[in-house]
Amino acid sequence: MSKDLRLEKILEEIRLGNNKVIKQVYQENRAGFISWACKHFQQKEEQVNELYHECFLVFVDNLRKGKLTTLSCKISTYLAGVSKLLRKEEFRNKKREKSSTKDDIFWENNEAIVVDTSVLDHYENEHRKKAVRSLLKKISPSCQKLLTLIFYKNYQLPEIVEIMEYSDERVVRKRKSVCLKQLREIARPFEDKLH
Amino acid sequence: MITEERKLELLEKMALKHAMSNQERELAEQLTKTEFREEYEDYKMLFQGLDGLAAESLITDMKKWDLEAPEVVQNTSSQTIRFLPNFRFWHIAASILLVFGLGYSIHQFFPSGDQYLSDLDAVPLYSVTRGETSEAKQAFVVTEYAKGNYQLIMQEMGGLSLADLQAQDAKLQLIFSFSSLKTGQQLEKAEALLLSFPEDKDKPRLQQLKDFQLFLLSYQLGKEEAMNRLGKKILSNQRHERYHQLEQFYEQKGLSYP
Numbered sequence: 001m002s003k004d005l006r007l008e009k010i011l012e013e014i015r016l017g018n019n020k021v022i023k024q025v026y027q028e029n030r031a032g033f034i035s036w037a038c039k040h041f042q043q044k045e046e047q048v049n050e051l052y053h054e055c056f057l058v059f060v061d062n063l064r065k066g067k068l069t070t071l072s073c074k075i076s077t078y079l080a081g082v083s084k085l086l087r088k089e090e091f092r093n094k095k096r097e098k099s100s101t102k103d104d105i106f107w108e109n110n111e112a113i114v115v116d117t118s119v120l121d122h123y124e125n126e127h128r129k130k131a132v133r134s135l136l137k138k139i140s141p142s143c144q145k146l147l148t149l150i151f152y153k154n155y156q157l158p159e160i161v162e163i164m165e166y167s168d169e170r171v172v173r174k175r176k177s178v179c180l181k182q183l184r185e186i187a188r189p190f191e192d193k194l195h
Numbered sequence: 196m197i198t199e200e201r202k203l204e205l206l207e208k209m210a211l212k213h214a215m216s217n218q219e220r221e222l223a224e225q226l227t228k229t230e231f232r233e234e235y236e237d238y239k240m241l242f243q244g245l246d247g248l249a250a251e252s253l254i255t256d257m258k259k260w261d262l263e264a265p266e267v268v269q270n271t272s273s274q275t276i277r278f279l280p281n282f283r284f285w286h287i288a289a290s291i292l293l294v295f296g297l298g299y300s301i302h303q304f305f306p307s308g309d310q311y312l313s314d315l316d317a318v319p320l321y322s323v324t325r326g327e328t329s330e331a332k333q334a335f336v337v338t339e340y341a342k343g344n345y346q347l348i349m350q351e352m353g354g355l356s357l358a359d360l361q362a363q364d365a366k367l368q369l370i371f372s373f374s375s376l377k378t379g380q381q382l383e384k385a386e387a388l389l390l391s392f393p394e395d396k397d398k399p400r401l402q403q404l405k406d407f408q409l410f411l412l413s414y415q416l417g418k419e420e421a422m423n424r425l426g427k428k429i430l431s432n433q434r435h436e437r438y439h440q441l442e443q444f445y446e447q448k449g450l451s452y453p
Binding site: 019023031061065066069118120123125129131133135151154176188 | 245
């Protein structure tokens with residue numbers, strides 16, 4: 001199998017939520033990323049490890065949401081690029097202009113790469129996560145299970161049909177819609193906590 | 196007429212910024228602008244909360260996976276699977292062998308193994324006018340330099356102390372350091388010599404040559420900081436006599452510019 005095909009297959013598996021492949025890709029790239037980032041950002045392993053988590057999360061999230069479909073570079077290069085972008089955003093937030101020319105060149109050369117980092121905002125919003133977590137406990141167990149499979153585990157419709165023992169994928173869609181409505185109904189009195 | 200499932204699917208894609216076709220985006224935007232506006236705002240919060248929880252779940256997994264992997268920068272031996280019972284002994288023995296092996300290889304092949312240095316041409320430095328060395332000795336060094344007999348030059352000048360070398364004509368100093376680079380002999384002495392090289396603003400060419408040679412010596416001696424500083428200095432001046440040679444150096448070595 002050619003390298004390109006192999007990479008395409010890996011990306012597809014991650015998009016489909018294949019946890020085994022996600023873990024493998026995570027572990028394959030971790031050591032290289034950490035050694036590189038420790039040097040590049042002049043930081044300790046602990047800090048850089050956290051950055052790796054964020055970059056990998058952004059990578060998986062962009063695949064899942066269809067924003068990243070193909071890669072013209074290696075996964076490690078993409079992760080390094082995301083880390084530079086995150087650092088740049090961090091500096092911008094702190095109103096400090098600090099980005100190297102090399103980083104700019106990377107993004108110029110990879111214009112086709114779209115990186116959406118909004119998942120990090122959702123991840124960091126503890127207040128909202130806490131509210132949704134408690135709301136989930138209030139809906140029916142079957143809805144809890146279904147929404148967990150869809151949102152947490154990123155399972156695809158055929159797998160959900162099998163696990164939930166539904167007749168077909170249309171039922172999954174229908175049930176998802178019903179469960180979300182249930183969640184919204186329960187959430188209404190607590191709207192202010194979510195916003 | 197849009198079904199409830201389709202509507203929720205579009206609201207989800209909109210709230211979580213999924214990739215969408217133009218048609219889908221148009222439809223989703225229409226939805227959020229009509230009577231479904233309020234519904235969208237409610238679901239947006241829920242979807243984003245669920246997205247945050249999903250992210251948290253993945254990060255938790257990553258933290259678990261980290262525990263399975265050894266530390267990267269500072270390797271702890273506790274998690275290493277040892278295939279030899281007396282691992283430490285073999286570890287030390289292998290390290291010693293490696294050090295000797297490398298040392299021997301360097302001794303044997305360096306600098307002839309360095310293609311860049313082997314190919315580097317000598318800069319014409321043929322008219323020596325000052326210095327404490329006798330005219331005959333100066334003439335010998337200059338002639339051998341022109342012929343590329345750097346070993347002979349090192350035999351002739353290698354016995355001189357640093358102070359003696361510093362008392363030589365500036366061009367002879369450059370000949371000595373170039374020969375040192377070519378043969379890989381007395382690199383530290385050559386570096387010390389160039390660090391005290393006479394500053395003469397009237398001779399910019401010699402100053403530029405000195406910087407270039409000092410750059411190469413820093414590289415040979417593994418002094419990255421000094422090398423980068425000099426590299427930066429040379430590359431900042433496109434009219435520098437050794438500008439192109441330096442570019443060539445970075446290309447050949449596959450190093451990024453400082």
